[in-house]
Amino acid sequence: MRNVIGIRDLSGHTGSGRAAVVVLGHPPEPGARPEIGRRTDVTLVTDNLPARVYHDAAGLLPAEASALVSRVERATLRAADDVLAGLLACAKRGEAVLALPIDPVEAHELPPVADLVASHSLMHVAETALYRDAWLAAAAEHGLVVHRYQPATVRTELAHLARAGQTEVDEQLLEWGQRVGRPWRREHKEAALGAWLASLVSIRR
Numbered sequence: 577m578r579n580v581i582g583i584r585d586l587s588g589h590t591g592s593g594r595a596a597v598v599v600l601g602h603p604p605e606p607g608a609r610p611e612i613g614r615r616t617d618v619t620l621v622t623d624n625l626p627a628r629v630y631h632d633a634a635g636l637l638p639a640e641a642s643a644l645v646s647r648v649e650r651a652t653l654r655a656a657d658d659v660l661a662g663l664l665a666c667a668k669r670g671e672a673v674l675a676l677p678i679d680p681v682e683a684h685e686l687p688p689v690a691d692l693v694a695s696h697s698l699m700h701v702a703e704t705a706l707y708r709d710a711w712l713a714a715a716a717e718h719g720l721v722v723h724r725y726q727p728a729t730v731r732t733e734l735a736h737l738a739r740a741g742q743t744e745v746d747e748q749l750l751e752w753g754q755r756v757g758r759p760w761r762r763e764h765k766e767a768a769l770g771a772w773l774a775s776l777v778s779i780r781r
Contacts, residue, residue, distance in 0.1 A: 578602040578778065579667040580610070581660065581720075582675040582771030583711060584727065584763045586617065591703035592627040593620035593652060593710075596763040598752075599663055602775040609748065610772050613667065615756040615764055620655040620707055621648060629706070630692055630699035638690045645689055645706075652707060656714035664718060674715040674722045675767070675774035679704050723774035727766045734773045745769070 582598040585591075597618055600610040619627075626632040629648040633641035664672060679701075686705065692698050715722050725733075735745050752768055753760035 577604065577668040578671045578673065578775050579613075579664065580673045580675060580771040580775045580778075581663055582767035582769070582774070584677055584767035584770065585704075585707075586763050587761070591700050591707065593655075593707045594618070594627070595620075595707075596761070596767045597659070597663070598764055598767040598771055599667065600768065600771045600775065601668055602772075602779075610775055612752040612755055612768065614663065615752075615760070615768075617759070618655075618659050620652040620659075620710060622655065623651060625651055628699075628703060630689070630702050633689060634693040634699070641693060642689045649706060649710070652710040653713055656707075656710040657717055660714050660718050660720070671778070672718065672720045673771075673774050673778050674711065674720045675770035676708065676711055676715075676722060676724055677766075677770065678724050678726050679708060721778055723770075723777055725770040725773055727770070730766060730769045730773055734769055734776070737773065737776045748772075 580600045580602060582600065584596045586594045586596055595618055597616050598612065599614040601613050602608065602610040621627040625648050629645055633644050636644065686692060686702050692702050712722060731742065731745060735742055749765050749768065
């Protein structure tokens with residue numbers, strides 16, 4: 577069984593550490609469709625730490641700002657690690673894959689905190705990158721294969737790779753939604769589609 581964990585930022589919360597999570601199990605038999613195992617929402621920032629950490633750091637001295645960002649980075653990594661550990665503990669044994677969305681503005685190298693907080697747009701980019709990196713680091717810790725997907729095109733890519741029509745894909749989403757119940761919003765559906773696509777891609781490797 578291939579276990580695939582799909583992640584999608586909740587609407588309006590990109591860069592806040594709040595995400596929809598969907599877990600699929602993909603049987604090894606040729607042509608088998610994935611089975612939905614779990615749907616949940618998670619928050620990576622707790623313990624009274626600010627989710628929009630760079631926005632909060634903007635009013636601090638440089639040393640204080642850097643220290644606050646470091647605290648949030650450590651906390652989010654622990655939280656992401658705990659989320660994946662809990663999900664994998666409940667999953668059937670087998671290969672595990674993480675499906676993670678591509679950021680609206682993908683940033684791999686960012687300036688120092690003191691420079692980041694001077695730009696409102698960069699603060700949003702940095703916060704999105706912080707949570708993305710937490711998921712990536714946690715995935716590496718658990719030995720998960722990572723697949724990045726584009727939410728805007730995931731449905732079309734999946735239909736092509738699965739050799740299924742859009743109607744078939746929508747019917748599968750409807751079935752999964754009925755099985756796990758509400759909430760089953762756009763973000764949960766995209767997380768599920770990302771997980772399904774990631775599973776098909778990993779099969780072909």
